[in-house]
Amino acid sequence: MLNRADLIKHKSTYQQQLASQLVTAVMVLDEKLTIQYLNPAAEALLIKSFNKLFNVAFEDVFPNSTIDAARLQQVIESGQEFTDSDVVIYLGDSYKFTAEITASSTEFNQSPHILIELKQIDQQKQISAEAFQQQQWESARDLIRGLAHEIKNPLGGLRGAAQLLTKELNQEQQEYTAMIIEQADRLRNLVDRLLGPNQLPKMTQQNIHSVLEKVSQLISFDNEKDIILIRDYDPSIPEIAFDEDKLLQAILNIVNNAIQAIEPANSITLKTRIASNQTINGKRVKLSILISIIDFGPGIPEDIQDTLFYPMVSGRSNGTGLGLSISQTLINQHKGKLSCISRPGRTEFMILLPLSEGKSEEI
Known part of the structure; x- marks a missing residue:
C-alpha cells in the first residue's frame, strides 16, 4: 500500500505522460493568453512544434478565429468554461479546419491558466x-x-x-x-x-482510362469552342469493374456542362488518382479511384451548390437540370460518389469509385 506522498508522485507520473498520449489536442494558456503548453496532438493539428509556439499570443496563432481574447479572458475572470462546437480556424492563407473547442479555467504554479481542448470535426x-x-x-x-x-x-x-x-x-x-x-x-x-436510367449496370473488368479516352475522342469530334482537354492519368491504377456505357454517359454529362460554362479556347483537365481512406455513401473505403474533371470557368452559383445534383436544377437559363442528376444516378449504380467543389475560377467534379467492395467498412 502506497503512502500519500508516493501516491501523489505516482499520480503525477501518469498525468505527465497521459497528455502526450491523448488523441485530443490540448493547449494551455497563461493569464496573458500566451501559449505555455501543447501536447503532441495539438502540435500535429497546428502543424507547428511547441518550441515555435511557446509564449506566442493566442490571437497571433488564431488571427481569424471566432474565439477571441475577450471570451478567453472571461474564462479566467469567471472560472466558467465554455464549449463551441463549430469554430473555423485559419492557419495562414491556405489552411483551415473546423474544430470543437472547450475552454476551462485551471491553475498551474498557483497562477490562473486556461486549458483548451480542440477536436477537429471536418470529417464528421x-x-x-x-x-x-x-x-x-x-x-x-x-x-x-x-x-x-x-x-x-x-x-x-x-x-x-x-x-x-x-x-x-x-x-x-x-x-x-x-x-x-x-x-x-x-x-x-x-x-x-x-x-433516369432504369437498367442495372453490366459490370466488366476494364481500365478506367479507356472511358476517359472515349470522352476525349467524342469531345474532339464536336469542339466548336476549341476546348483543350488535358489528360493527367495515373498509369498505375488497376482495372476495375464498371459499365462502360453508363460511366461514359456520366462523365460526358459533366464534361459537356463544363464546356458550356467556360470561355472558348479554355482547358478542361481529366485527372485520375488512387485515393485512400475515403468515405463513400457512409462507408469507409480503404482504396478507391478518384476521377477529377476540372475547369477554370466562372464557377457554380453558391445558391444552387447544395442542390446541384437534384433533377431540374441548373445554373444556365437554357439548361434542363437533368445531366448532373443522371450522372449522380449512374455513379450511385456503381456504388460510387459524385461531388463538387466550386469557386469563381475553378470547378472540380470528383467521382470516387471503390476499388474493392470488400474493403469497405461502416462508419
Whole structure:
C-alpha cells in the first residue's frame, strides 16, 4: 500500500505522460493568453512544434478565429468554461479546419491558466452533410419519378386519341392532331429522361482510362469552342469493374456542362488518382479511384451548390437540370460518389469509385 506522498508522485507520473498520449489536442494558456503548453496532438493539428509556439499570443496563432481574447479572458475572470462546437480556424492563407473547442479555467504554479481542448470535426461535418444531401437527392428523385409516372399515363392516352382522331379528319385538320402527337412525344421523351436510367449496370473488368479516352475522342469530334482537354492519368491504377456505357454517359454529362460554362479556347483537365481512406455513401473505403474533371470557368452559383445534383436544377437559363442528376444516378449504380467543389475560377467534379467492395467498412 502506497503512502500519500508516493501516491501523489505516482499520480503525477501518469498525468505527465497521459497528455502526450491523448488523441485530443490540448493547449494551455497563461493569464496573458500566451501559449505555455501543447501536447503532441495539438502540435500535429497546428502543424507547428511547441518550441515555435511557446509564449506566442493566442490571437497571433488564431488571427481569424471566432474565439477571441475577450471570451478567453472571461474564462479566467469567471472560472466558467465554455464549449463551441463549430469554430473555423485559419492557419495562414491556405489552411483551415473546423474544430470543437472547450475552454476551462485551471491553475498551474498557483497562477490562473486556461486549458483548451480542440477536436477537429471536418470529417464528421462532411459525412453528415453528404448523408443529408444524399437523402435529399433521393427524396427529390423519388418525387420527380412519381410525378413523371402520373404524367406519362394520361399522356399515352392523349397521344392514342390524337392518332385515332387523325383518321377521321381531312388533311388540313390533321395538322392539328400531328402537332398534338409531336408535343406528346416531346413530353414523353422529357419524362423518360426524368425517370433516369432504369437498367442495372453490366459490370466488366476494364481500365478506367479507356472511358476517359472515349470522352476525349467524342469531345474532339464536336469542339466548336476549341476546348483543350488535358489528360493527367495515373498509369498505375488497376482495372476495375464498371459499365462502360453508363460511366461514359456520366462523365460526358459533366464534361459537356463544363464546356458550356467556360470561355472558348479554355482547358478542361481529366485527372485520375488512387485515393485512400475515403468515405463513400457512409462507408469507409480503404482504396478507391478518384476521377477529377476540372475547369477554370466562372464557377457554380453558391445558391444552387447544395442542390446541384437534384433533377431540374441548373445554373444556365437554357439548361434542363437533368445531366448532373443522371450522372449522380449512374455513379450511385456503381456504388460510387459524385461531388463538387466550386469557386469563381475553378470547378472540380470528383467521382470516387471503390476499388474493392470488400474493403469497405461502416462508419
